[in-house]
Amino acid sequence: MPFGNTHNNFKLNFKVEEEYPDLTKHNNHMAKVLTKEMYGKLRDKQTPTGFTLDDAIQTGVDNPGHPFIMTVGCVAGDEESYEVFKDLFDPVISDRHGGYKATDKHKTDLNFENLKGGDDLDPNYVLSSRVRTGRSIKGYALPPHNSRGERRAVEKLSVEALNSLDGEFKGKYYPLKSMTDAEQEQLIADHFLFDKPVSPLLLGAGMARDWPDARGIWHNENKTFLVWVNEEDHLRVISMQKGGNMKEVFKRFCVGLKRIEDIFKKHNHDYMWNDHLGFILTCPSNLGTGLRGGVHVKLPKLSTHAKFEEILTRLRLQKRGTGGVDTASVGGVFDISNADRIGSSEVEQVQCVVDGVKLMVEMEKKLEKGESIDSMIPAQK
Amino acid sequence: MASSFAKVMSSRTTGLLMASLGAGAVATGYLLNDNAAVVAEQRRKLYPPSADYPDLRKHNNCMAGAMTPAIYAKLRDKITPNNWTLDQCIQTGVDNPGHPFIKTVGMVAGDEESYEVFAEIFDPVIKDRHNGYDPKTMKHPTDLDASKIHSGVFDENYVLSSRVRTGRSIRGLTLPPACSRSERREVERVTVQALAGLKGDLSGHYYSLTEMTEQEQQRLIDDHFLFDKPVSPLLTCAFMARDWPDARGIWHNNEKTFLIWINEEDHTRVISMEKGGNMKRVFERFCRGLKQVEHLIQERGWEFMWNERLGYILTCPSNLGTGLRAGVHVRLPKLSKDPRFGKILDNLRLQKRGTGGVDTAAVGDTFDISNLDRLGKSEVELVQVVVDGVNYLIECEKRLEKGQDIKIPAPIQHFKK
Numbered sequence: 001m002p003f004g005n006t007h008n009n010f011k012l013n014f015k016v017e018e019e020y021p022d023l024t025k026h027n028n029h030m031a032k033v034l035t036k037e038m039y040g041k042l043r044d045k046q047t048p049t050g051f052t053l054d055d056a057i058q059t060g061v062d063n064p065g066h067p068f069i070m071t072v073g074c075v076a077g078d079e080e081s082y083e084v085f086k087d088l089f090d091p092v093i094s095d096r097h098g099g100y101k102a103t104d105k106h107k108t109d110l111n112f113e114n115l116k117g118g119d120d121l122d123p124n125y126v127l128s129s130r131v132r133t134g135r136s137i138k139g140y141a142l143p144p145h146n147s148r149g150e151r152r153a154v155e156k157l158s159v160e161a162l163n164s165l166d167g168e169f170k171g172k173y174y175p176l177k178s179m180t181d182a183e184q185e186q187l188i189a190d191h192f193l194f195d196k197p198v199s200p201l202l203l204g205a206g207m208a209r210d211w212p213d214a215r216g217i218w219h220n221e222n223k224t225f226l227v228w229v230n231e232e233d234h235l236r237v238i239s240m241q242k243g244g245n246m247k248e249v250f251k252r253f254c255v256g257l258k259r260i261e262d263i264f265k266k267h268n269h270d271y272m273w274n275d276h277l278g279f280i281l282t283c284p285s286n287l288g289t290g291l292r293g294g295v296h297v298k299l300p301k302l303s304t305h306a307k308f309e310e311i312l313t314r315l316r317l318q319k320r321g322t323g324g325v326d327t328a329s330v331g332g333v334f335d336i337s338n339a340d341r342i343g344s345s346e347v348e349q350v351q352c353v354v355d356g357v358k359l360m361v362e363m364e365k366k367l368e369k370g371e372s373i374d375s376m377i378p379a380q381k
Numbered sequence: 382m383a384s385s386f387a388k389v390m391s392s393r394t395t396g397l398l399m400a401s402l403g404a405g406a407v408a409t410g411y412l413l414n415d416n417a418a419v420v421a422e423q424r425r426k427l428y429p430p431s432a433d434y435p436d437l438r439k440h441n442n443c444m445a446g447a448m449t450p451a452i453y454a455k456l457r458d459k460i461t462p463n464n465w466t467l468d469q470c471i472q473t474g475v476d477n478p479g480h481p482f483i484k485t486v487g488m489v490a491g492d493e494e495s496y497e498v499f500a501e502i503f504d505p506v507i508k509d510r511h512n513g514y515d516p517k518t519m520k521h522p523t524d525l526d527a528s529k530i531h532s533g534v535f536d537e538n539y540v541l542s543s544r545v546r547t548g549r550s551i552r553g554l555t556l557p558p559a560c561s562r563s564e565r566r567e568v569e570r571v572t573v574q575a576l577a578g579l580k581g582d583l584s585g586h587y588y589s590l591t592e593m594t595e596q597e598q599q600r601l602i603d604d605h606f607l608f609d610k611p612v613s614p615l616l617t618c619a620f621m622a623r624d625w626p627d628a629r630g631i632w633h634n635n636e637k638t639f640l641i642w643i644n645e646e647d648h649t650r651v652i653s654m655e656k657g658g659n660m661k662r663v664f665e666r667f668c669r670g671l672k673q674v675e676h677l678i679q680e681r682g683w684e685f686m687w688n689e690r691l692g693y694i695l696t697c698p699s700n701l702g703t704g705l706r707a708g709v710h711v712r713l714p715k716l717s718k719d720p721r722f723g724k725i726l727d728n729l730r731l732q733k734r735g736t737g738g739v740d741t742a743a744v745g746d747t748f749d750i751s752n753l754d755r756l757g758k759s760e761v762e763l764v765q766v767v768v769d770g771v772n773y774l775i776e777c778e779k780r781l782e783k784g785q786d787i788k789i790p791a792p793i794q795h796f797k798k
Contacts, residue, residue, distance in 0.1 A: 010464050011561040018563030022591065022627050054561075061624050147468070149432030177436065203617065210475050213436050 008043075008052040016040040021061045029092045029284075030060035030073030038087055047084045049141045051077030056085055059144075059204035072096060072285050075205045077145030079138065079272045079280050082287075093277075093284050097342045106278040106288050109345035112247075112254040118354040121244025125298045125361045127333065130240035131253045131350065133290040134233035134281045136272040137264065142282045143207040143232060148214070154234050155214040161263040162218045162227060169256055171220035173229075176212035192217055194231050207232055207282070224249075225256050233281050233290075235260075244295065246357075250350050278342055288342025293350040295357050296322055300332025301367035302360055307377060311363075314380045315356035316340055336360070352381065430454035433468070435475045442487030443698075444474035447505035461498045463555050465491030470499060470558075473619035486510055486699050489619045491559030493552065493686045493694050507691075507698050511756040512795040514702075521692035521702050524759035525668040533661030533768045539775045540658035540709045541747065545667045545764065547704040548647035548695045550686040551678070556696045557621045557646060565628040568648045575677035576632050576641060583670055585634035590626035606631055608645050621646055621696070638663075639670050647695050647704075660709065660771075664764050692756060702756025707767045710736055713774060714746035715781035721789055725777065728792040729770035730754055750774065757795065766793065 011019060020039050023031040034057065042053045060073025074092060076082055082089050090102045121129070136142060137157060140150050159173045174183055187193035196211045197203060219226040228236040237260070239253035261271060272280035278288040302308055303319075312319060320335040321327030329335075336357055338349040363373045434453050437445040448471070456467045474487025488506060490496055496503050496516075504516050514521075535543070550556060551571055554564045573587045588597055601607035610625045611617055633640040642650040651674070653667035675685060686694035692702035716722055726733060734749040735741030750771060752763045777787040 008464075010555075011563070014561065014563035018566060019561055021562060021624060058623060062622065147428060147433050148435060149428035152432065177439075208476070209472060209618075210435065213475075 008046065008054065012044055016043070019043065025064050027065040027067060028060050028071045028073030029095045030057050030088070032095065033091045034088060042085055042087060045084050047078050047080040049078045049145060051081055051145050053085060055145065056081060056088070059201055062204040063200050071201060072283055074284065075144045075282050076142055078141045082277060082280065089284060093287065096285055100343050104343060105275050106342055107345045108278060109347040110254045110257060111347065112251040114347040115247060115250055115350055115354065118247035118250065119245050121246060121295065121357055122361050123243045125364060126244030126357065127296040127298065128240065128242050129244060129246045129249045129295050130238060131249055131291065131293040132236060132238040134279070134286055135235045135237060136280050137234050138270045138272050140234065143230065144205045144282060148210050151214040151230055155216065155229050157267070157269060158229050158235055159218065161260050164263055165259055168222060169220050169225055169259060171218055173216055173218040175216035187217060190223055192219060192226055194228055202232060225252055232283070246295065246350065246354050250293070286341060289346045289349055290341060291346050291349050292337045293353045294335050294337025295353070296333055297336055297357060297361065298333050299360060299364050302364045303329070303332060303334060305367065311360070311377060314378050315359070316352050316381045317356045425458065430457045433457065439478050441479040441481055442474050442485045443506040443509045444471055444487030444502070446509060447502055452501050456499055456501060459498055461492050461494040463492045463494065463559065465495055465555070465559050467499055470495055473615055476618040477615055485615060486697055488698065489558050489696050490556055492555040496691060496694065503698060507701065510699055512754065514757045516690045519757065520689050521756055522759040523692060524761040525671060526761060527661065527665040527668045529761045530661050530664055530764055530768060532772060533664065535658030535660060535709065535771055536775050537658045539778060540711045540771065542654065542656050542710045543658060543660040543663045544652065544654035545664050545705065545707040546650060546652040548650050548693070548700055550648045550694050552684050552686045554648065556648070557644060558619045558696060562624055562627060565644050569628040569630065569643050571678060571683055572641065572643055572649055573632065575674050578677045579673055582636055583634050583639055583673065585632055585639070587630055587632040589630040601631060604637060606633060606640055608642055616646060639666055646697065660764070660768055664707065700755055703760045703763055704755060705760050705763055706751045707764045708749050708751025709771055710747055711750055711771060711774065712747050713778050716774060716778045717746055717748060719781065724789050728790050729773060730766055730793050731770045754795065
């Protein structure tokens with residue numbers, strides 16, 4: 001159960017076979033990995049904040065998944081979840097992140113100067129550029145599990161930190177529960193507003209509790225740097241702008257993140273991070289960098305080419321519709337972003353996007369001229 | 382046997398107060414031990430009840446109307462013997478602020494003891510929802526003697542179908558918001574085993590939601606029997622849809638007049654129904670079936686949750702007492718257009734719904750008319766209220782057909798104080 005694990009101890013009176021979930025019709029990473037034996041081993045454990053195995057897997061039990069789309073099926077309730085329930089999370093992480101081992105180390109590189117190029121993506125094709133990640137504040141439980149008091153504390157800390165930013169980062173916080181209609185309209189028009197989750201994946205994990213208490217959106221005056229507070233993670237940090245200057249977007253991203261981190265540190269709060277999992281976030285799919293760097297790019301010809309999917313895979317990229325995850329593309333415009341999150345650094349992942357999108361735009365131009373792109377198809381990165 | 386699932390009257394050891402969510406100082410997990418007490422204490426200091434008090438300013442439900450910071454502070458750190466907490470009871474009411482016109486309840490019980498341990502909030506909610514019924518001083522009458530019903534056969538030119546439903550909970554197992562998978566499966570086992578013992582016109586068959594074939598599913602949909610995974614946020618926010626469809630199912634007799642839902646919003650929902658207007662027969666079968674099921678579970682050491690303050694204990698406080706909704710689908714083309722229709726229903730202690738059930742609109746001139754009240758009056762009394770009320774409505778309709786005038790009846794008293 002979310003935030004109150006007390007019922008877990010009562011469940012221990014019942015046999016493992018009786019409590020083990022029926023996962024026979026399930027297709028998610030958790031279901032593939034959680035045997036009865038593993039369930040029996042982990043079910044009496046809890047993290048220091050009282051998060052239990054059943055709490056972690058409830059979303060995966062309630063959402064059997066889709067034959068074509070493999071969801072993760074488990075979430076963390078706090079930093080220690082990944083440690084206490086290692087036996088479950090390690091294989092899930094390995095499956096989800098291309099074989100990442102329990103002994104692997106993850107490198108963090110937020111030095112924007114290490115990015116090569118990225119300032120010359122053709123704006124006739126690349127309509128907008130965006131980089132996002134998440135951050136969790138050490139010492140507080142995560143959205144599936146936190147109490148109202150904790151969530152409000154995260155909001156308070158975050159807003160204090162954000163309001164002390166200046167220069168290009170000077171901005172304002174809009175709490176969801178006291179937003180005016182006019183503010184709401186503007187935020188929707190800017191494509192900034194996030195709404196109460198409707199996805200059963202999130203609802204089943206308890207992340208929408210007490211909505212809209214302590215949720216809000218902060219953005220700078222230029223509307224190029226945006227922070228979501230208490231949606232799926234403590235913080236989601238987004239840098240974005242129209243056009244193809246990913247270099248600038250990434251620079252702002254790195255600088256902004258560092259400034260916020262410095263302010264937190266001054267108040268004795270760190271981000272959740274370790275050298276194995278990188279940045280700790282609610283969903284195992286976002287571990288490592290938690291970074292999704294992407295563009296909205298016009299690829300009407302390339303996207304209908306037989307080798308499109310193959311090209312994306314080799315470039316370590318993924319496509320989404322322009323509405324974000326689980327949407328379809330509109331008018332040949334795709335959201336193209338990095339597929340990886342862990343095992344490579346932020347710089348490396350954004351580099352993939354920059355190089356890959358540059359190549360795909362060239363391919364699109366070739367196809368427009370009626371020429372073949374076979375010689376351009378890259379090797380697997 | 383019941384003893385293998387005996388409630389663990391776990392003492393409120395400090396370890397159990399792991400509702401604590403304080404700073405995670407320990408890197409690895411540990412089994413419950415005294416360290417948990419320290420962490421729990423830290424949490425209480427770090428997050429006093431005022432830090433967790435929900436923001437209910439935009440809320441319109443019974444829980445929000447009754448909750449105060451003082452009550453919350455008193456109850457936040459309490460747990461029931463099954464380790465259920467106040468926050469878990471009220472989550473649905475916090476997440477669903479409600480509607481200015483429709484006042485929902487806003488809280489649920491996780492087990493029988495919730496109504497006791499959290500009485501300070503449940504009692505005023507019950508009072509608000511059930512016309513001032515005071516669980517501290519009043520007693521609820523239970524009466525399942527169907528022979529007492531008179532005039533219980535309606536004019537079938539108007540009444541298309543008749544139905545009586547209630548719920549029953551199995552004592553010793555926690556309720557749908559709280560139950561673990563094994564408890565839910567035990568509810569299913571106990572109930573299905575008992576139902577297998579029904580004979581004659583009540584003998585029937587169980588269809589588990591996990592094992593149903595496509596044909597069975599289609600047939601149950603066509604019979605209007607099948608219930609689906611709850612979509613209402615009132616239910617999903619109360620954790621009732623967890624592990625769907627594990628241990629959920631539908632049992633019905635061969636004649637399709639007696640039907641049991643297992644593990645939907647309550648442990649069991651019991652429904653007696655048939656086409657036409659013979660409410661007396663529907664209620665007779667209802668009472669007979671309930672008594673037989675109760676007898677069959679008692680043979681194996683189980684019983685229903687019931688006490689004389691609150692009657693039958695169900696998940697939602699709105700269903701306490703009898704948990705009974707007796708109703709008809711009735712055609713009232715002229716009366717439904719009369720401006721006095723609402724007032725007539727009010728005075729007769731009846732409510733109208735659409736023919737799809739709660740929160741649906743009426744189709745054409747056919748309405749679902751049923752009793753408003755659940756607690757403070759017995760089953761026999763409530764069914765008689767429906768019988769008398771529907772007969773009155775039909776009289777009105779007939780009078781309007783003849784161009785005669787109708788009268789708003791005097792209001793019926795809620796219950797004897």
